[in-house]
Amino acid sequence: MKLYWCPKTRAVRALWMLEELGVPYERVFIDIRDATAKADPAFRAASPMGKVPALEDGSTRLWDSGAICAYLADQYPRAGLAPPVGDPDRGRYLQWLLYTNAVIEPAMAEKFTNAPVSAAAHGWGSYDQMLEVLRTGLAAGPWILGARFSAADVLLGTACHFLRQFKLVDADAALFAYVDRCLARPAMQRTMALDVL
Ligand SMILES: N[C@@H](CCC(=O)N[C@@H](CS)C(=O)NCC(=O)O)C(=O)O
Known part of the structure; x- marks a missing residue:
């Protein structure tokens, strides 16, 4: 597998996922600030939007951190990072797996841009609603599915780390402890x- 990556970007999610799985992969650096690098035809074939992360696995090409984590978890079931189809946790897993890119990300954009809130019209509700639901989900811990660490934690953990780093959330003992647990994983x-040049 080939991972198109740039340090200190959302590509860290795919990198962490691959490291959790312990499978072989090649890391290809794309400088996202360099238009020439982003125009590289091999990269654009893997990532039509010119964004990282992107993953190439044979003829399969994925260009979204959520899709990459979902794909890898299902491709390597022995690692146990996705409750399988039929497992009672499967539905909850899918719900939280999508929460980062479908809800947290647009809610953060709302926060950064001070966009007017229309909780009923916006699919992500509002920034405050996103945070409240996330906090409730994380309350029991240690992971979003309880005792079971999954690919959903890879996405949520990196998103929560970002929320803390960029001070988008006030001191929050449970959320910060969750970030610390994620950071402590080998x-x-x-x-x-690895996430440096
Ligand atoms: N939905 C995508 C978003 C990826 C994304 O926006 N990546 C940024 C870096 S964090 C990027 O590559 N930006 C370069 C560009 O758009 O030119 C994902 O989560 O993978």
Whole structure:
């Protein structure tokens, strides 16, 4: 597999996922600030929007961190990062797996741009609603599905880390403890060491 990556971007999600799985992959650096690098035909074939992360696995090409995490978790079931179809946790897993890119991301954009809130019309509700639901989901812990760590934590963990780093959330003991648990995982430690130039 080939992972198109740039440090300190959403590509960290795919990197962490691959490190959790412990499977072989090649990391290809794309400087997202360099238009020439982003125009590279091989990269654009894998990532039509010219964004990282993008993953190439044989003829399969994925260009979204959520899709990549979902794909990898299902491709390598032995790692146990996705409750399988038929498992009682499968529905809850899918719900939280999509929460980062479908709800947290647009809610953060709302916050950054001070966009007017229309909770009923916006699919993500509002920034405050996003946070309240996230906090409730994380309350039991240690992971979003309870005792079971999953690909949903890879996405949520990196999103919560971002919320803390960019001070988008006031001191929140449960959310910060969740981030710390994510950062303490050996695969995340390896990821942080790799996520530099
Ligand atoms: N929905 C995508 C968003 C990816 C994304 O926006 N990546 C940014 C870096 S964090 C990027 O590549 N930006 C470069 C550009 O758009 O030119 C995902 O989560 O994978």
